[in-house]
């Protein structure tokens with residue numbers, strides 16, 4: 001089920017550094033510095049909508065997407081404490097999920113894996129499930145246990161993270177979970193009710209002013225709302241950083257894109273999330289350090 005890229009081994013790192021022309025001593029020092037950092041077991045680096053094209057110089061809406069990803073991974077690796085996990089929440093590829101997009105994407109996320117972070121991935125409407133899977137397995141990702149959808153649970157000390165697959169059709173805006181996936185989610189929530197649950201998927205819940213979200217979001221929230229351990233739903237897709245609340249008290253967290261925004265006034269970047277005893281702390285790191293929301297912290301309290 002999972003789509004996870006494991007951290008890269010020391011050997012992988014050294015071979016790559018040597019091929020890139022870096023000196024052996026420098027490579028070892030860099031690797032050791034990242035690996036010796038203290039790890040925050042409760043924290044995640046949350047990225048979404050990287051929209052990487054096969055061409056590393058590919059640009060859209062005045063953004064060179066691979067450059068943005070490079071800037072974000074560098075920022076994550078500058079944290080004093082390394083997050084225990086990193087996530088890219090869909091739309092990893094440019095528009096149609098071409099095989100070459102995933103080659104460049106896998107290269108772009110290497111700094112996180114070299115720093116020792118397992119990287120979790122979900123699929124967006126601009127990904128292609130088959131091409132994605134081929135690209136990931138070639139890069140050492142987990143074997144495929146399920147044919148049509150990619151779902152998984154990541155257990156951390158204070159929360160279980162449920163990763164959903166809302167890709168319906170490639171390059172078709174709305175998303176769909178479907179009955180089988182909702183049945184898997186229901187069953188998995190029932191079996192793992194001991195800790196707060198954080199649900200992650202690419203598409204936003206249906207909203208009057210954001211068309212093109214999850215077609216079956218009513219069915220999703222019919223599963224989530226009555227299960228009190230469900231505390232938050234994290235999504236991307238709208239390319240807009242927002243934090244809201246569902247009527248049920250479930251927090252709705254809209255990650256900013258790593259790539260381009262649709263509204264020039266909104267920030268792009270990434271979010272550092274730390275699971276607290278009774279909630280979640282989010283810190284926005286905008287790529288534009290002059291943006292008014294750069295550094296914004298939201299501390300969310302879990303519903304009872």
Ligand SMILES: [Fe+2]
Pocket residue numbers: 049051091124126237239
């Ligand atoms: Fe996107």
